[in-house]
Amino acid sequence: MPGQEKFLNAEAAAGALGVSRATLYAYVSRGLVRTAPDPRNPRKRLYDVHDIEQLRKRKTVGRRPREVAATTLDWGLPVLSSGISLIENGHLFFRGRDAAVWAEGASLEDTARLLWGCGDHDPFAAQDPDIALWSDELRALASQLPLTERCQALLPFVSSGRSTAWQRDSLRLWPGAAALLRATVAAASATAPGTGCAHAHLAAAWGLDAEAADIVRRALVLLADHELNASAFAARVVASTGASLGACLNAGLSALSGPLHGGTTSLVEILLEESDGKGDPAAVVESRLRRGEGVPGFGHPLYPDGDPRAAALLPLLPEDASRSGLVAAMAEATGKSPNIDFALVSIRRAFDLPPGAALALFAVGRTVGWIAHALEQRTDDKLIRPRASYVGPPPPQDGPAAAT
Structure with a gap:
């Protein structure tokens, strides 16, 4: 109860x-x-x-x-029609399929084919895939950048991702979409692009065993889309102009870089480090609440009874005192459950992944959704152009000449 x-x-x-x-x-x-x-x-x-x-x-x-x-712009009423994902009654659905159930066996590529509406066509099976060729020097330079900026620096080298999407049908855009996803996997893990599944590529880059690789697979799938969040909306606005898929990903990555979106994972890292240092998760929660601070990684406006993505991932991880202590302390103090940001950082800690790996998982998984939204928006053939409610100084009453 x-x-x-x-x-x-x-x-x-x-x-x-x-x-x-x-x-x-x-x-x-x-x-x-x-x-x-x-x-x-x-x-x-x-x-x-x-x-x-x-x-x-x-x-x-x-x-x-x-x-x-x-x-409508603040967790309000629906503003756009979409057939990609649905959040309803505490569950996330991908084209009518419960995402948590789908993640039990699907790969990120399976999810891409589903959300992109590929049907029987497999854009990942191309004999000569369009994979970016990055020089060692370019990769070395890009590796010094934050994750989102690194992806933005490297993805333009995917040639098919630069093609203007306007008036092209999806069949001609899918191969470029597949190449962009593979390039994002490589850019996020600071490796050279390959042709394998996303979770296998990351597992090899991070030295994971089969059990950890499977948890990464599940996380990527659960992250693939989340309705009309800030980064998906940004991608759709750009897509509505007829821009390339690469430009749409650039918009999504820019939104993800903000501390109120993908940047939340870094705040969760600080929370768990604080709990490790004090050795008393309940005291950490109490101190933050007394100072009027938020406790990142808990609660979600669309899931009042708990984020189903975190619920699907956290039980699979080995025990961690700080993690379980924080979950228990937050449940007792606020009734809030962990969300996907908390789960991603927990995965990074559980398998000793590189710093920033939680955000890397987010970016790689969500690339599928950004592309899905870009493809769907393209079919609407309308420019997203809302009007502003002006609240500045009033114009001169007697016309422009009065202002001189």
Whole structure:
């Protein structure tokens, strides 16, 4: 049974929404509000706080077009149509398949074929694949750059990735997409591109055994797409201009480099190092909460009951006192569960991967999704161009001449 703080009784839930109990029950029947049995009275139900809050925000916005438009950019209502991935009822789905179940046996390449809509065509089976030829000198120079910038420096050498996507059908773009994925795997691991599966390439680069390689495979698959996140949206905006797939990846990588997106993994690294140093995870959590600081790696707005990607990966890892201690302390103090960022850093620590490997896994896996979004957006044949709500100084009342 989830913590009581996540639920309200019927009177409190109806009051928060400003509706009658009958209307509250109607929301439940329509799947808008989840419920759970009251442990003190099995004949009564409790109502999910997260769902109540989301519904309250939607009701507050109401029918005012300006407010509706503004909230769509902040975890709000859907803004674009997509058939790639779905987040619903605590699960992530890839084209209708539960991602956690799919990850049990699929490779990242299998996932690419699924999300790119390849059907029976296999863009990874080309006899003469377009793989970038990077000189040792270029790779040495690029290896000194942060991961996202390293990928951005090397990917332009994939010739098919530079081809303008506009007016080309997907069949002609898939080989370049496959080459870009292979190049991203190599750039992220500071190795030369190859033709093998992504997880096998990374396992060889990082010296992993079969068990660790399989966990890397699962992580890459689970990272392949996550609906319309910041980097996917950035890739779609660029794709809407008709730009190349390489340009779309550049946009996705730029968004991923920010501390509020892919950069969260570095904050989780600091948290776990702090826990190692103090030897008391509960004290670390308490200190951060007392200082009013966040605890990175826990909670997710779209998964109020826990990130299913982390839930699929963490049980596969060897025991780690700091990791398990932090998970227990956060569950006790806040009721929050670990998210995918925490899981990626845990994988890096468990197998002693190079610094930055957590972000490398993120970038490699998400490359599949960025390409999927770019391909899907291309078929829409529309430029993404929203309007701004101007809040600056008003223009002169008597026209431009008044400003002189």
